Amino acid sequence: QVQLVESGGGLVQAGGSLRLSCAASGGTFSSYAMGWFRQAPGKERDFVAAIWWNDGNTRYADSMKGRFTISRDNAKNTVSLQMSSLKPEDTAVYYCAAKPFHWGTVSTRASEYPYWGQGTQVTVSS
DSSP states (O other): OOEEEEEOOEEEETTOOEEEEEEEESSOGGGEEEEEEEEOTTSOEEEEEEEOSSSOOEEEOGGGTTTEEEEEETTTTEEEEEEOSOOGGGOEEEEEEEEEGGGOSOOSOGGGOOEEOOOEEEEEEO
C-alpha cells in the first residue's frame, strides 16, 4: 500500500507560479498511475491532471491545459505539478492520488483512486 505526502502549497499572486510535489512510499511507485485533484470550499473534488505509470502519457482537465504540467520521477518516487498563470479560481486544496495499474487505465474520477495524500493548500490572491 502506498503512502502519499504533498508539499509545495502556499500563497501566490494571480499570474504567478507554484510547484507542488508528492512523495510516495510503501509501494512500487512505477506501478501506479498518479493524479492530482483539487477541492475548493463547498465544492466537489475535481480532476486536475494525471500521468500514466509507465510511458509518461498525461491527461489534463480542460481549464488546466497549457498552464499546468504534471511529471513524475520513478527513480525518486515523486510526482510534481507545475502550475503557472495562476488565477484566484485555482485556490483550493490540492491532493495527490494513486491508482494501481491493474485497476485499469488512467481516470479523471476521484472514486477510481484508492490512495490519497493529506492535501496541500494553494491560495491565489487577486
